[in-house]
Amino acid sequence: MSLNRKIRKLSLLSALSTLLLTGCQVFSFTSSPAANTPAPFYSIETHNFSIDYEQNMMGTLAAIKTQSNDTLPDIARHFGLGHNDIISANPTVDPWLPEPDTKVLLPLMFTLPAAPHQGIVLNLANMRMFHFPSKNTDQVMTYPVGIGRDGWSTPVGLTRIVSKTKNPVWHVPPSIQREHALKGDPLPSSVSAGANNPLGEYAMRLALGSYLIHGTNKPYGVGMQMSHGCLNLYPEDISELFNNTQVGTPVMIVNQPYLLGRYQDMLYLEAHKPLQANTNFKRALFTQIKQAEKKYRLRINWPKVQQIVAQANGIPTPILAQSMSFQELTANAVLLPHPEQLYKQPVPRPLSHEAWSVTAATLTDSRVAGKLTALLNHQGPTIPTRILQQGNSFQVVSGPFASIKEAKIALKRIQLEFELKGKINPPQKFSGNSFSTPVLTSFPKREAASEEDNFFGQWFN
Secondary structure (H helix, E strand, O other), X not given: OOHHHHHHHHHHHOOOOOOOEOOOOOOOOOOOOOOOXXXXXXXXXXXXXXXXXXXXXXXXXXXXXXXXXXXXXXXXXXXXXXXXXXXXXXXXXXOOOOOOOOEEEEEEEXXXXXXXXXXXXXXXXXXXXXXXXXXXXXXXXXXXXXXXXXXXXXXXXXXXXXXXXXXXOXXXXXXXXXXXXXXXXXXXXXXXXXOOOOOOOEEEEEOOOOOEEEOOOXXXXXXXXXXXOOEEOXXXXXXXXXXXXXXXXXXXXXXXXXEEXXXXXXXXXXXXXXXXXXXXXXXXXXXXXXXXXXXXXOOEOHHHHHHHHHXXXXXXXXXXXXXXXXXXXXXXXXXXXXXXXXXXXXXXXXXXXXXXXXXXXXXXXXXXXXXXXXXXXXXXXXXXXXXXXXXXXXXXXXXXXXXXXXXXXXXXXXXXXHOOXXXXXXXXXXXXXXOOOOOOOOOOOOOOOOHHHHHHHHHOO
16 A cells, blocks of 8 residues: 555644624524624633524633644644634644644534434534433533444434443444454453543443443544444543433434524524535525525625535635625634643653653654654554654654553554554663653744655644
């Protein structure tokens, strides 16, 4: 298999903006945009929102300026967003090596799916879950989720939670055992609770075959099509959902890539890339807009509708004539202060000459080395990695490991997941100048792609 083919294979694996939408008025429209009311950063919610019976939009479009060693996945997790959320909203930003002081949009403005506001509603198209607590009817909690990948699609329909388990044992289905055996990574028939259990610490079984809502030991796959059909949440999110959900709670799974939202006198469109190439989604959307246009005597900006559908960036955008442009919308995004430390951002311990380590690759391009380092640090469980420089080359080194057994496990994972040969470094055999952070703080821009860029670059885009 050629290097580029290997990378393509791995790539499959791997509002007004300043309005705080906490209420909703009668569903009536004019052609003028809604008034702007700036939202202070401390009032912006990421998970818990107040709603009323008429409301189908909530939240605020926000932004943050990047700092050295940030990655978009780290920023996404800190603010309760999934991988798809932040990548779609920032298509021109390098997700693994964003330039410092880059403005990153945080799409924390959501449109509720067209479904009853009860129990749990999951929209596969934007990989987002909405939980409507039975005791607090004016509240909704929302979380990003990972869903089934191609060939293991998560089914749609109405189901319910039938059981809840803390520290679940994963009983590996025969189909998954066969899949891993073909990769040279045989699995046991069951995996106990712990770091290697892909179910995480909590699991809730659905009355839908063997499908679960559960945690994960690969948190940076949340917001992607990565699972065998189950629904994966960040560890911190599944803990909250588990403790606030009862057995018997209804679960409605829908697939709605295009969502019409309303707030005050403005109509919004939130578009996501459909999981399947199905033109019926577009037909249904255009029919819905035309019906609203006629019923409420609206003036729709149809070229803008077409543009939003084509971009599919997941950001609710006003579509009435004379409404603000997308550029105006994003320019007014509430700028949040950068936290001192992003939640669970990987920070590997320094290497030691007394510890074992693994050299995953030796490269001549610092940017490519930085991207590979970032991806290794964001594996699940993480493979702690940093860059060591020797002359004009950059070694991507994982560790420290307390024993050769740990080093061999890490090496095997690197070989299986990245198809890199790698090598183990015994204690006292390692040299090089260590950087104190997991990736370099400065990466020169390149005018043309190098051979290494062609090899590694498609992994990370």
